Amino acid sequence: MSNSMVGPKALRFLNILLIVLFCLAIILPFLHVLAISFNSGVDAQKGGIGFWPREWSFENYTEVFKQDNLLNGLFISIFRTVVGTVIGVALMSMAAYAMTIKTLPGRKQITFFVFFTMLFSGGTVPYYLVLTELNLTNTIWVFIIPSLYSVTNILLLRTSFNQLPFSVIEAARIDGCSEFKIFRSIVIPMSKPVLATISLFTAVGHWNDWYYGSFFVRDASLKPLATLLQEMLTRQAALSDILLRNSGSMAYSQLDKITVTSESLQMATIIVVMIPMVLIYPFIQKYFVKGITVGSIKE
Amino acid sequence: MNASFKRFLTTVLLVLTAIVAVGCSNKNSEIITEKPEGAPDTWIADRTITGLVFQSANDAGIDMNEEVLAYIKERTGITLELQTVTNDNSTEALAAGLAAGDLADFVAFYLNNSGRPEMSLLLKAANEGMFHDLTPLMQNTKVYSKYLEEDYLPADTRDNIMFREEWNGASYLVHMAINRNGGDVGRPTVGGLYIKKDIVDALGIDPNEVNTSEELVELAQQMKSGNFVDDNGRPITVIGPTAWGGSDRDWLYNDLVWTGVSGEKFMKDENGKILHEAQTNYGIERVKFVQQLISQGLMTPEYYTMEETRAKEGIVNGSFGIVSDMHNYMPENNDMTYIPLGPISRVDGTNDMVVSYKSGYAGWAIPSTTEYPEHIMQFADWLASEEGKMLYFYGLEGRDYDLDEHGNPVVKQEVLDLKESNPEEAKKLGFRGVGAYWGEHLAYTDMDNLGDFGERSYGESVTGEKASAATEILDLYQYEEKFANARIIDGMTVQSFLYEFEGNDGGLSTALSRYNDDVLRAYYAKSIEEAQVILDESRKNLEKNRLQEFLDFVEQKESDGATIKF
């Protein structure tokens, strides 16, 4: 079964066709979401909207940006993503680089110490207790500090640093460069692909995370966008909770208290939350051309 | 070390300092108890009171209006600050907060009755000294002191939540939403089954005469063969879910659920023995009923699972012949497409209206870490007073309402208009009438709207006849007559004895909620035999978790004089 039977051109065409079909399977549900978000809310309630709005309207998007808490959430999300990514990637690269120094006494133990944490966790409650003890809960730093390091990302960085040409580093050492200068002016510039990838992973992790915002902060002004969206989407669960556990006129008055965000507004918020990450991707993408690999921790 | 590294270190140090500074600055605000000159009588202290609310974001109502806050500050010296943990699972959040001892000046939580899952957690916390004793604090108050009067509180609130026997007069939890007068239901509401009016007219039936599940099946078959269509011309689904989405509500088959009005599935048999539904045939009878409806295409298969948006969609389009639960004030039904059906009689054959003597909802407590707990109690008392309630329900005088000659609020038309045209914007005015619920936690008790404000619900005296669909439905249902003959019960439900019976073990309460899940599974079992196996297994699980012992325990309680509401 070599190319003599199936021409490389035909193969390539088939390949593109398959990917395009798959992308279609992804795009169609998104078109549905987009269509509802651009449809007037009252009309959307009647249902039956497919992939194109029935009654065009931008009111959902203007409404999103009119809501103070969503704007504030956007600010929190941007802050934690930018600050968390910059500090996190800087600290992780330093640690990962130090772990590649073969002569470092205790290197094995340190590596084990870090990687063992992937396997066990103490559970939510003890974790919460620690955050409280450190006075981190209900401050903006609870989004930054506890997520500074990620084991997988350290592993990616370590492997990549291990593969840098040793001769260049050694030459700099002979020239009398300090170790930190070597790290800063040689290792970092040579590792752009892996740094770009790690930055993407870290930034997306920050952007998507709603759990910390719902559990570890209480002030409304500290809730990131992802948490607000999640609240909007799960309000319904809270509703049926009341339905199940209550009866009588008190239940109805509680049900009336809950205003469910219209579906169109929900969909518009989903799109708004998604856009920044979709926009940064192409900028990161060009670094992938250089490639990265993942290696063992024993090297 | 070279310069760049030093610069880097400095930055890290600066960041760390900032972290520590921010981390520590959010605690310990100053409390000034000395009353300044010229302060009003209602002045309590110059301090911040933070409340931590374990409820969903909207219920918590933490975004407060600046002018409302300023008014509170001026009258009481208090700066109110509400915070919320909006986890999916409010119980887990409450547990974690209690565990960390990281609580605000007061905490607020859902608590319908003592059978709520939060209850065992709260009792555990109270027993372990996590909360201040509130009884001495309540003695010096105007509104909350009523809680100490004989016969003010409903039995469950008094005996199971607030003044438990083992606490010897102390109390740690405040139950809210207590009506001032017994048997008062507030705004007259008709809930339960609703049916499309045009179908009733076409079939020429009397919807009030459908009172058994057999009659309901008959009606459903007629509706099916009538080939009715919805607004889009598609055939209707004869029986749809509730207006709020899929849920297992009893309305559709009241006579097939082994329970009284509590819905807890406990009931006395003809010999006076208390039984749980698992010990009767009613579970499997209901399964047969549901499977019959689904297989004949009379009930939507999504009856128990449909999402709220799609249920609303169905109602807006008139796609459901019967809606299994809604009420007369639903805005989607302003044109009276749907009118009440039934009700189906209960398993004991009764069909009359039953009203709780009083009922409660939600609650609050003061953690023992709070300084000057009396301030919190005084503040709550002020909020629950006439002045506080007026603020919470109607906003600010002059801005949101005027007073008539009887001292009752007259809502301004422009506020009502804004609420109608842009509810989100109106909500920012910051009071209950427009959908801001910050006062629910401390102010919403000793309720008597008619007595306090001259109207049952916000703006009623101004909008007047506008809610005509709702009133017409009341007439159709013969509400006045039924209410006049209503039975008033003040009792404790069977499940409210669970904690006393098993403490923190939780085995039986888990088994009871598993029974409800299992019945749902049985509805969707492939055959009646399979359903029977599921229900048998569930019964065995209940028995293993000491169901019989518990029933004996409750019977003992009843013979000791407790009134039980089945």
Add this chain to the structure above:
Amino acid sequence: MENVVVHNGVLKTKEELEKHYNPVKETLWTKMNKHKIFYIMLFPCLAFFLIFSYWPMAGLILAFKQYGFNTGILGGDWVGFKYFEQFFNDPRSWLYVKNTIIISILKLFVYLPFPILLALMLNDVKNNKLRGALQSITYLPYFISWVVVVGLMNRILAPNTGMINQAIESFGGDGSKFFMMEEGLFLPLVFISYLWKSIGWDSIIYFAAIVAIVPTLYEAAAIDGAGKLRQIWHVTLPGISATIIILFILSLGSILSSGFDQVYLMQNPGNANVSETIDTYIVRTGLQGGQFGYATAIGLMQGIAGLIITIIVNKITSKKFGTSLW
């Protein structure tokens, strides 16, 4: 992959070179002192894991204690293996373990080749703009939460009114099948929705690894007459095998927690037999009334199982493929 350098005209490995520069045996202290700067770089990292991972691990002791709010984690009475007994005495627990493992296998093993396949396919698209666009599209679903995905599924697969059923109806079928409620369809639906949501994102790392393969290897293979598929088999896959194996081993630690959100949201009365997992079970029952001890005990079991499986698989891959995590 050892780096080799030319030093004074002799080919040397890193180690040899370092020996050359550090010929004298040093005491541990001077050695550590020389590496001062690296310890400084590592210090925040170690402090981080000590505080945020090891400190909370002390909480695992709760698995053997009666928890009290006033006694905290370290106080409280010992209860021995009570919670473990409680879990295993419940006949349904084994069902939950089984369901969890099946869903995990689906997501770890069955799913594994798909992102790799997508990365290979994308790599074959030579037009940079087109590839970039396609890649961006596949990565979109990663940004919407499970609530939305499951909501869309409910809508599309609804009986009578859903898109699929309406299509079936228009072809003369019955059109009332309640797909989400079918026990037999639960696993396929879990798999398809998981694939739909994660494949684009997960393929990023494989794609980056494929690009890192030196082009001359392909050229050499082409000269040997290897076609496209052969090149993939003999050059690309070996080139990224280390990445595949290591990411796979890393994911094994969570084998007993099969992803909470998705499964929880897709549960309904019809599929309860196959959809209740350890995680959803804990949320449903374990945390009611603050039974932290019980929840912790189950978490501990999940961790130990993950550890054992990771160690075994690491051994196997080390023997079979010569690649392992450690």
